[in-house]
Amino acid sequence: MKYMTTLLIINFIIISTGIGQITGKIETDAGKIKYKANTVVYIEHINGEFSPPEKNPVINQIGLKFVPHTLPVLKGSTVDFLNSDNVLHNVFSPDKCANKFNLGNWPRGEVRSHKYDNFGCESVLLCNVHPEMEAYVIVLQNPYFAVTDKEGNFNIENVPPGDYTLKVWNEKLKAKVEQITIPESGTIQINFKLIK
């Protein structure tokens, strides 16, 4: 347990350009570099009601993979699952918070959908045709979230000024929760270290 406390936050500084922006990077130990990508960084709660987007977020099934691998959505969002492969794919989730669904099997070019109603749900997506296929849908309260790229970079824009709790979700690892203050103008730069 002793080493864990030394591995947590790397830095948290305010730099003077931009307005209401949170930018940073996810770091990992050498053996866990693949977890830098597909990590969600999000503000836990912001006052207000946020409607799901008019255009449904899409998870593509292409090259025998779910793309994106991790999809954060607002509560009430309907996710469209598109099959772009020349084989049948299935989509199901055993997770109670996602209402344990199974959309059946469908061919290339077709879409089936599922609505995510439960705030805080962190659910897995699986394909019963291809056991190696896996993805995650994370249901959030507000649209101030980002998913890291391959290098672990993230950027959340147009965040209203205020005090917030910034959290990290990763399929395997965890990171320290951070309390942040978004100034009237400026960019918060914050890096996280993923640990077990």
Ligand SMILES: [Cu+2]
């Ligand atoms: Cu499949």
